[in-house]
Amino acid sequence: MEQAPRQQGPALPPAEPSGLGAQALGEALQHAMGLARDGQAGAAETILLHVLDLAPENPDALQLLGMIARGAGRHEAAVVLFRRSLAAAPNQPHVHNNLGNSLGDLGDPTGAAHAYREALSLAPAYDEARVNLSIALLAAGEPRSACETLAPLLRRDPRNARAWAILGQARRENGELDHAIAAFRTALTLRPGHVATLLNLGVALRLAGWPEEALPLLARAAEIDPANPEIAYVLGHCLQDLGRVDAAIVSYERAITLRPTDRAAHESLNDLLWRQGRSAAWLASYRTALARFPGNEGLLCDLTDRLLLAGDAAGAAALLAPHADRAGPELRYQLGRARWSLGEVEAALLAFDAALARDPGFAPAAREAARSHIVLDRPVEALARLEPLLAADPFDQQALALQGLAWRFTGDPREAWLNDVERLVSARLLAPPDGDTAGFNARLDAALTARHRDQRHPLGQTLRGGTQTSDDLFTLPDPMIAAVRAMIEAQVRRWLAALPADTDHPFLRRNTGRFAFSGSWSVRLRSAGFHENHIHPQGWISACYYVALPQAVDYHRQGWLKFGETGLRLGERERITRMIRPEPGLLVLFPSYFYHGTVPFEDSGHRTTIAFDIVPA
Structure with missing residues (x-):
């Protein structure tokens, strides 16, 4: 669901470097900040680079350049610039906060959390960093820690709507739906009509089994933000819960119209159509989207999967054949499944191997290769495929099931220990x-x-x-x-x-x-x-x-x-x-x-x- 964006801290007051007068430096930095605020990032960057020519490790110029880089989506460069600023002047809580934001942009929630903690160690009452830390902890799969992080902020400032909204997400991820609903309700009271909170409260109510209460909230969110595909998607789930099948179908179709390559929306729509026996419309959304985006591997793989589940291996193989030469691991894996279903055993094994050649860690292909070797009565080869899988994840349930079979077929006494019914x-x-x-x-x-x-x-x-x-x-x-x-x-x-x-x-x-x-x-x-x-x-x-x-x-x-x-x-x-x-x-x-x-x-x-x-x- 929607998560509140991390907030970026402002620049600190300028510090005086050697080689440049304090007044001139201050004026240059203020001018650059004004230009950046007015959307003239290029002009601001020119001024800041000139400052660095005169004072190469000026922390304020480095920080501002980092903010400009992040705004342009150059997250690696932003991280480098923020770290240079901190190397020159470590006691900058706002720069630690901005560094955390950029690390989060790069998909490193652990590194982001460390940066936010550094900011809080310097400024314990820095609310933005505390909320941002809770977001990073959620991304790192630590909802309980996120709740603990927010507690002192909410005791000090119980009217902080953003903190209540993040607390709701943390409570939901921790399985505490009642507490999540209460937190989202508080956030919505403090910030009425906030779309993300309407959506998250609607989701929590639906998950708690109250779709009747969720529906008006989701409908209100859709009214405020009609171009939001996530709202349309969740609304489809809610309508389906209420047994309003036709309305659910319309809502899923709306989500796909807004985001044509959304795999989850296509899946939900077509699963509903299948379960309702509406064969004429089933899979039509995939074909329509692929007519516009013919090389979209996600949609190709998902359509292939459904064709295979429905027993149409020939249709699945024909769908993928034009894309085989440039396919990624998932598509090659699906091609292997299609070939296997057609009885083309060696071609299937080659496709699984090709998927693993593209990505040695692609577990579905390794599992399918092991399963194929067991079917072909090659248990030793199957065990060789399973060994790296179980080394990476000792609790891979599919790999354990196949390992038990391979052990039985090779006479390994550990099979009885593993499968003691x-x-x-x-x-x-x-x-x-x-x-x-x-x-x-x-x-x-x-x-x-x-x-x-x-x-x-x-x-x-x-x-x-x-x-x-x-x-x-x-x-x-x-x-x-x-x-x-x-x-x-x-x-x-x-x-x-x-x-x-x-x-x-x-x-x-x-x-x-x-x-x-x-x-x-x-x-x-x-x-x-x-x-x-x-x-x-x-x-x-x-x-x-x-x-x-x-x-x-x-x-x-x-x-x-x-x-x-x-x-x-x-x-x-x-x-x-x-x-x-x-x-x-x-x-x-x-x-x-x-x-x-x-x-x-x-x-x-x-x-x-x-x-x-x-x-x-």
Whole structure:
């Protein structure tokens, strides 16, 4: 969402250098500042360079040149100039602040935070630097520290709207939506009609499950700033939450009109069209945008991905063929997927290798190459591809799943240690406080059914023959959802406390006893519905809570959960290591890298579940 810009400090009063009179220097600097303020940066720069000819390390001239360089987008040059100014005169809090701004422009939030702290060490009441530090901490993924940084400022100046707005962002990033909403409301009261705050408050309310309250705020923001594509995009999400599908489609289309190459807006629009069964309009936005921007690799890759998911490998390969010679790593990776789907095995492997040649750290290509080697029964080659992946990220869930397969196919005993389904899978029945498990789950099923508004499954998900909610389920203000979440949290805590310690195991070593939900949703399957075998790449722990089940689960293991069998279609090399019979109230917890799926069922009844991922906290 929109983040408040870092504020740039003013120049300090001029200092007297050797070789130039103080009065002449002061007049030259003032004149340069006036020219820069009036938009005559070139003339100002000429004067300042002349000052440096006479006084090469004059800190004020260097600082002003740094500000001009930053205004022109020459951020590397600005950093050099600000550092030269500080080398000549270290006790300049405003220059430390400006240095932090330029480092932030260069994508270095850690360096920016250090510069802002230097400014605050010299001037503890320097509010601009404190707010800028909180922005840098947010960019560095430290929302808790950002909150702590803002606390003394807000105690001293509780009417600082900008600080309240940044606090709202920090609280939201820290998962404290109620506190984020309160902070944004305070900021909006102090600065009514501020577009970024309207947008951020609308986002927070929507994430908290209050789209009805979010909608007028987002509509007001769109009225004030109709050319803002981010507002149109978020408005589309809100309208979708409210079940206003046609209006959501219009809003996403508006976002794309304003920013034609916005990958997220195209994705949201076309995912909605797919789930609503509007095949005639599906993917049209990509083709329209690519007619204007035919070489846009992001859109080419995303359109290819959707064609492959829909089973049109020939269309995907034809789309990418004209761009193959000048393609970057992502496009070459997608071309490899298309070639593989067409049965062109060696061409696919060459495409994955070409992607890695362009970017050795491009993990999707390395994973796909390893997966391909496993399918081709080349587990040693697969392990060679996985080694650098796991060296870079020991908790890469896809790489761990593939490593387990390769270990099994090479007879490595570590596979049993990694994939111990008896030790690392928990299946426990949960009961509500009143003990009425059947009544509780019947009411929960009714509450969840009302949230299944789509016509078919999401394209990129593993369920077939059913629907999936699009909300982050556990954030919704529904008493039934809150009740089941509390039951689940209690069982997760008990399970984590009972797990064995193993500092070498990639699952067990992450157990601190603390956790956070990273995503939650509900799935409702109808007759013939099932989940294809898959893993959860974004989780640490994944889970399923069973709410409602058809009678068919009593016969021939229909609708049962299975572990071990992959989605790679390995034929006789596949194996199922454990099966679990579902029943209402059952919670199953397992490592996210475990392959799992379900058996289809034939029944007039439905199968409702809640699924979620957990990460260490």
